[in-house]
Amino acid sequence: MKKIIVLLSFISTGALVVAQTTPAGFNGKLPVIVAPKFKKDTTSIVKFGAVPDGNTLNTKAINNAIDACNKKGGGVVLVPAGLWLTGPIVLKSNVNLHLATGSTLLFTADKSQYPLVKANWEGLPQMRNQSPISATGVTNIAITGKGIVDGNGDGWRSVKSDKLTAGQWKKLVESGGVVSDDKKTWYPSEAFMKASRGPANPGEIKPERDAAYFAGIKDFLRPNMVLITECKYILLEGVTFQNSAAWCLHPLMSEHLTVRNIFVKNPWYAQNGDGIDVESCSNVLIENSVFDVGDDALCMKSGRDAEGRKRAMPTQNVIIRGCTVYASHGGFVIGSEMSGGARNMYISNCTFIGTDIGLRFKTTRGRGGVVENIFIKDIYMKDIPAEAILFDMYYMAKDPVPLLGEKRELPKVEVKPVDETTPVFRNFHISNVYCNGAAKGIFVRGLPEMHIKDIVLENMVLQADKGIDVQEASGITFKNIQIISADTNPVVDILNSDNISFDKITYKDGSEVLFRVSGDRVKNISIKNTNAANAKQKLLTEFGADVKEIKW
Template identity: 45%
Template sequence: MKRPLFTNLTRATAGAAVLLLIVSCCRTRTPNAGDGDYPSWMPAVGDPAIPARTVCVTDFGGVGDGLTLNTEAFRLAIAALSEQGGGRVTVPAGVWYTGPVVLTDNIELHLERNALLLFSDDKSLYPLVETTFEGLETWRCQSPISATGARNVAITGEGVIDGNGDAWRAVKSDKLTAREWAAKVKSGGVLSDDGRTWYPSESYKFGATSGADQNVSTWAETREDFERMRDFLRPVMVAIHHCENVLLEGVTFQNSPCWNLHPAMCTNLIVRDITVRCPDYAQNGDGIDIESCRNVVLTGSRFDVGDDGICIKSGKDQAGRDRGIPCENIYVNNCVVFHGHGGFVVGSEMSGGVRNVLVSDCLFSGTDVGLRFKSTRGRGGVVENIRIENITMNNILQEPLLFDLFYGGKSASEAHADGTSAAASTDLPALPVDETTPAFRDIHIRDVRCRGARRAMFFNGLPEMNVERVTVENTSIHAQTGAQINESTDVVLRNVEIVPEQGPALLLNNVKNLTVESFSCPEELPCALSVTGSRNRAIAVRSSRITMERSCFSVGAQRSVTIE
C-alpha cells in the first residue's frame, strides 16, 4: 500500500482529526491508589518537584525566527537555572531552531502555545554518545532532547517538538507513491543495490548493509568503527535514562529520526495528555518505548506513528538478563493509537522481565495489531501479571490479540506478506528450556470489541514454553478468519464471540488444559472448531454453537476434546 509523505500526514489522518480534538480537550489528572480501577499494587506517582522559578529562552539570546540556531541559548538558560537549584525554561510562540537540548536536575522545559521546537538537520550537531538502544549498550548519535541520571525532569506545555526525522530515515520504495519516490530519489542520497530502498547517505548505507542486529551494529567495536556508519545511528528524539520523577505533559512530539520517546531505567514516570506523531512509513518510528522503568502512569495520550505505539521493554538477550531490571508497575489508561505496528506492545526486548501491568479504556484504530506480545528464543525473561480491559478496536490489519514467540523482527503485516507468520500446522520439536527461553504467563484480557481484522487472535507459543494461563472473556471480534491458538496451556475463553468471514471460528493446535465457555459463532459455519497436532490435552468446550458434527479433527486429535 502506498504511503503519504510526512508533509501530507494531516491529510492522511484527516478522518481522525475530530476524535483527536475531542480527546485532546479531555485533560486527565494522575490517579492514585484507590481511585476507580487504579490497581492496588500500583504506588501513587506524583509530579516532579520543580522549583517555582522561571526564565525565558529569549533572556539568553534565543530568537524564534526559524533561522537562528538556539542551541547555546537553551544551554545557558538551563545552566543558569541549575545554578539556582532548578526551575522552568519557557519557550514562547515561534519557531525555535536548535541542536541538542540536555535537561538536568529540577529542570522543566515548557513550550507555550504555538511554540515549535525544531531540531536542526545538521547531523554534525549530534555527536556519537554511549547509550542504550533496542535493549543493548551501544553508540548512537546524541538525542535531540536527553536527560541522564537526573531527578525531577519535565517537558510540558502546548507546543510542538519536531525531530526533523526525514533527514535521518531510510525509506522503502513500496511505502511511497511513485511521485513521492521519484522526489525522494531526486533529493540526493543513495539507493540500495536492488534499487528498492533510499538511504540518506553512503554512511547510512554502509551501516545498514555491513552487519546489524536490527538497528545495532554486530561487528563494530571501537568508536572509529561507529563513526564510519554515523548516519545509520539515528538518535531517539527524547531519551530520558536513569532518571527519577519525570513528567511529559501536553506537548506534541513528532517526526523523530527513530523512536520518539525512550524513558529507560527510570523510576516514577508520568506521561499525561501528550500527542506523538510520525509518518506511517517511518521505520522504527515508535511512539513511546518504556524500558526497564518502575512506577509508570500513561494516561489520556494519542499516538499515530510508523511502528509500535505504546511499547514495554526491558533489555535484550544476555545484556538484558545481566542488567536484570524489569519493567514493572505500569498503568496505561484512556489512550488512543492510530496506525502503527501495534497499539499496546510488550517486547520483543523483554529479557529483564515485565510484570504488574494494567491497560484499560484504550482505542486502537488502523494498527497492524491491537494487543501485541512478541519475543523469540534467545531472549529469556518472564512477562507476567498483565491485566487488559475495556479495549475498542477497528480496522486492525492483522490480529487484535497476538502472542508470538517466533518473532522475526518484522511487523505482523510484513511477516504475513512474506509467509512467515503462519502457525505450525504440524508438530515442531521442543528445544531444551534454559535462561534464554522467554515466558509469557498470567495474562487476563476482558471486555474487548473489534470490528475488522484479518485473523481474530493468534497465540503462537514455543513447544518447550507454551503461552500459559491466559484468560480472554467478554470479547467480540469480527474478522476474516477465526482465532488460532497454537502451543498454549491453561487458556480460558469465556463469553467470547468470534465472527469469521471464512473458515472455522476457533483453530487449536497443540493446546493443553483449554476451556471454552459460552462461545458464540455463526450457526452456518460448517466447521466451527478445528483441532490439529499430537500434543493436545484436556480441551473442554461448553458451547451450544460447537458440536462434534461442526468440528474438524486431525488424526488422533479428537481424543483430547470434550464437547458438552
C-alpha cells in the same frame, strides 16, 4: 468499576502523588506513581539570546537557560511562541522545559551538531548520535506545555519504495541520498547504506571498533528523540512530539514517569518510528494521550537477550489508560526485547484505529525473561489489518502486515531445551474487548518447550476475517466471546494445546466447522455453554488429536 478515594499528598521529595482507581477484576493494589513538582520561577530562553526565526541555531542559548535554572534551584524554562532551531538539549534536575502555545523546538538537520556518545539500543551498549533531548541521572524533570518538539527525522531514516506513492518516491529520490541496486530502498547516504548491509549491530561497542570506525558509520547511528536514562520523577504533558529519527520517547532505567495529554506523531513509514518505549522502568502512568506512528505505539521493553538478562531490570508497575492509537505496528505492546522481564501492568479504556495489531505480545527464543501479571480491560478497536490480540513466541522482526508480494514462510517447529534463554508469557487477564474489523480475532502461538500459560480472555465481540487460533498453549480460558468471522472453516483452531476452556462461545449461523483440533499433544479441551448445533460440523480432529480429550 470499584471506586476508591485517594488523597493527594506530598512525600519527602516534594512531588505529587497521582490519584488512581482500581480496575474491575483486579483485587490487588495499584502502583503509586509520583509526579514532579517545580518552583514557579520562570526564565525565558529569549533572555539567553535565543532567536525564533527558524534559522538561528539556539543550542547554546537553550542549554544555558536550563543550566542557569538548575543552578538556582530549579523552576520553569519557557520556550515562547516561535520556531526555535536547535541542536541537542540536555535536561537538568528540577527543571520544567515549558513549550508555550505556538512554539516549535525544531532540531537541526545538520548531523554534525549531534556528537557520537555512548548509549544503548535494544539493551545493548551502542554508540549513537546524541539525542535531541536527553537527561541522565537527574531528578524532577519535565517537558510540558502546548508546543511541538520536531526531531527533523526524515533525513535520518531509510525508506522502502513500497511504503510511498510513486510521486512521493520520486520526490524523495530527487532530494539526495542513494538508492539500493534493486531500486526498492532509499538511504540518506552511502555510509548509511554500507552500514545497513554490514554485520549485525554495527553500532555495538566492541574493543576492536575505534573512533574512526564509528565516525565512518555516523549517519547510520540514528538517535532516539527524547532519551531519559536513570532518572527519577519525570513528567511529559501536553506537548506534541513528532518526526523522530528512531524511537520517539525512550525512558530507560528510570522511575516514576508520568505521561499525560501528549500527541506522538511519526510518518507511518518511519523505520523504528516507535511512539514510547518504556524500557526497564518502574512506576509508570501513561494516560489520555494519542499516538500515530511508524512502529509500535505503547511499547514495554527491558533489554535484549544476554545483556537484558544481565541488567535484570524488569519494566513493572505500569498504568496505561484513556489512550488512542492510530497508525502503528501495535497498540499496546510488550517485547520483543523483554529479556529483563515485564510485570504488573494495568491497561484500560484504550482505542486502536487502523493499528496493525491491537494488543501485541511478542518474543522469540534467545530472549529469556518472564512477562506476567498483565491486566487489560475495556479496549475498543476498528480496522485492524492483522490480529486484534496476538501472543507470539516466534517474532521474526518483520512488519506485522506483509508488503505487497512479500512471501513469508512459517517457522520450523522443533522442541529445544528450556534454559535461561527461553522466554515465558503467563498470567494475563484481558476482558471487555470489542473489535470491528481485523484479519484475525485472537492468535496465540507458544513454543513446544514453553507454552503460553494461564491466560483469561473474556467478554469480547470480535468481527474479523478469521476467528481464534491457539497453538502450543496451556491453561487458556475463553469466556463469553462472540466471533463474527468471514472464514468459518474453522471458527476456532487448536493445535497441540492443553487445558483450554471455552465457555459461552457464539458464532455465525451456518459456520462450516466450529472447532478444529489438531496434534497428538492435545489434552483436556473443555467446551460448555456453547451451542454447536448452528455449525455444519461441530468438531474436526486432525494429526493425531484424540477426540476423547475434547469434553462437551
